[in-house]
Amino acid sequence: MEDTTAILVVDDDQATQELFSRYLTGAGYLTTCAASGREALELFAGNFFPLVLLDITMPGMSGMAVLRQLRNSDFPPEVIMVTAVDDPAVAATALELGACGYLVKPFEKNELLIYVAHALRLRELERANREYRDNLEQQVQERTRQLEQACRDLKASQDQLLHQEKLATIGHLAAGVAHEINNPTGYIGSNLGTLTKYMGHISGFIGLLDGFSSALPPEKAVELALARKDFKIDFLVEDSRDILAECLEGVGRIKKIVEGLKTFSRxxxxxxxxxxxxxxxxxxxxxxxxxxxxxxxxxxxxxxxxxxxxxxxxxxxxxxxxxxxxxxxxxxxxxxxxxxxxxxxxxxxxxxxxxxxxxxxxxxxxxxxxxxxxxxxxxxxxxxxxxxxxxxxxxxxxxxxxxxxxxxxxxxxxxxxxxxxxxxxxxxxxxxxx
Known part of the structure; x- marks a missing residue:
């Protein structure tokens, strides 16, 4: 957290530095003094000062040049120009460069303290405004994320409701389809059962023929045996049993599926x-x-x-x-x-x-x-x-x-x-x- 009482005084005159220090220390501020622009920038680089009281006319680096660098820093301080130059054009230039005040020497103690309090209050308001703006941006971003998520959820809900409507329709259709399938499946199953009985009768009749083949004339018995072999009667009888069994199993499977569909659409x-x-x-x-x-x-x-x-x-x-x-x-x-x-x-x-x-x-x-x-x-x-x-x-x-x-x-x-x-x-x- 920043120390709002630390003030950097920049002036090449020793007496002015002492005057600033006496006034400011008496008012509860912590003061650090610098005799040149270079020294001020070095002190500012290693310490934090929310406020700088800056002379304009100094040997080496002018106060305006220091002002530019301070206001272009990552954490710019508030700057009050304190000078004997009573020139509106210079004051306007200083304010354009980012100074928050222009105090002309000589000045009264209360005048200085009012400038300092105003500058620190301005800085506090700017800090609060930045925090509010950052917080507002975060709230807007969070609210935007919430709205985007709500939109996605609503879209997913709509898709799910639409899908459920489709499934409900399919369920009603499935009930009708199951009924329609059930009827022909019943015919097929019944007929397959009858065919199985018929094949049993045919197998019994073929067995009966086998018993009479010995009573036939030899040439007729041979002819019958060859015909039985050529027409693959034994294979057909056996394979028919398997085919009918598989068909009945398939019909049973269809019935089971239909019953399942009817259960789900009931x-x-x-x-x-x-x-x-x-x-x-x-x-x-x-x-x-x-x-x-x-x-x-x-x-x-x-x-x-x-x-x-x-x-x-x-x-x-x-x-x-x-x-x-x-x-x-x-x-x-x-x-x-x-x-x-x-x-x-x-x-x-x-x-x-x-x-x-x-x-x-x-x-x-x-x-x-x-x-x-x-x-x-x-x-x-x-x-x-x-x-x-x-x-x-x-x-x-x-x-x-x-x-x-x-x-x-x-x-x-x-x-x-x-x-x-x-x-x-x-x-x-x-x-x-x-």
Missing amino acids: KDQNTACLASINDCLENALTVAWNELKYKATVEKDYGDLPLIRCYPNQLAQVFMNLLVNAAQAITGQGIIHIRTYAENNLIYIAIADTGCGIAPENQKKIFAPFFTTKEEGVGTGLGLSIVTEIVARHGGEITVASEVGKGTTFTISIPLQHDADADQPEAATALAAG
């Missing part, structure tokens, strides 16, 4: 009911499988869990989000491990991946709204902040453990007994639709 998603966490995970895996199958091997370690009262659709969405995030974190081929277990009246769901991991500085940010480290357009639209809200709605918590380069584990804990209906907010429909 309108009763705001109704809590008894449900299995493991079933919610299976539904999520079914819907997200296309995102997972090319990136990871899914390992499941499901515990024997009791049913809990919950919003199964919303929990399935939470699991799907975590599973898709896990797949997107994996470069090449990796592993996603899912474990469920019950302990201390809580159900735990741990979803671990062997992906790139999350940097320590980001682990506290990932649950904040709009925070993402993904490229634009990547993700499901259900942010981890909403995941956290859904888990909290079930009275639960979500934690993350991650190591860069090794992988990440998200662990959800949900109490076995919780009044889910009491925590359901008005926005549940919109969240579930996304």
Whole structure:
């Protein structure tokens, strides 16, 4: 902090120096004297003086030359020119160069002290003004940063709302598509089942023919055997069984996907009911499988869990989000491990991946709204902040453990007994639709 009482007196006359020192010291100021301009500049370079009383006419370096250098320094002092030269033109020049006063010798003591007090007061006002200006600039910059961040958040919020609207529309469309797919899939499955029965009858009939081939004339028996070989009857029968089995398996897969889509688009998603966490995970895996199958091997370690009262659709969405995030974190081929277990009246769901991991500085940010480290357009639209809200709605918590380069584990804990209906907010429909 600067000493506002230190004054540098610059005058080549010893008697004038002593007069200044007596007046100023008596008024409580600390004075340092210099007999020339060079000496004054050397003292100023090594010490701080808020005020300089400067003579104009001095041998060697004039007071005007000293004034120029003082006012052009990094921390310019206030300067009062004290001189016997009573010339308005000289005074005007001094003021233009930055002097704050022009005191003509001889002068009265009070006149000097008024000039000094005025100069120091002016300096204090300039210092306060600089601080205010700097503080104002900082406030403007900070406010600008806040407004820019608010603008980015608003844009992200608008994008998220738009994306949720799209997802809600897709959900309604998915319900209709699932219904339309379900009908022909039912026909196909039924017909494939009938064909399987028919193939069983045909196989039995061929076996019956084998029993009568010995009763045929030898040439007819040979002809029948050659035809059977040429037409590859045995291969066709066996391969047909495999083809029908694969087709039935595919139909079953389609039904499972359709059921998953219907679960996610169901309108009763705001109704809590008894449900299995493991079933919610299976539904999520079914819907997200296309995102997972090319990136990871899914390992499941499901515990024997009791049913809990919950919003199964919303929990399935939470699991799907975590599973898709896990797949997107994996470069090449990796592993996603899912474990469920019950302990201390809580159900735990741990979803671990062997992906790139999350940097320590980001682990506290990932649950904040709009925070993402993904490229634009990547993700499901259900942010981890909403995941956290859904888990909290079930009275639960979500934690993350991650190591860069090794992988990440998200662990959800949900109490076995919780009044889910009491925590359901008005926005549940919109969240579930996304």
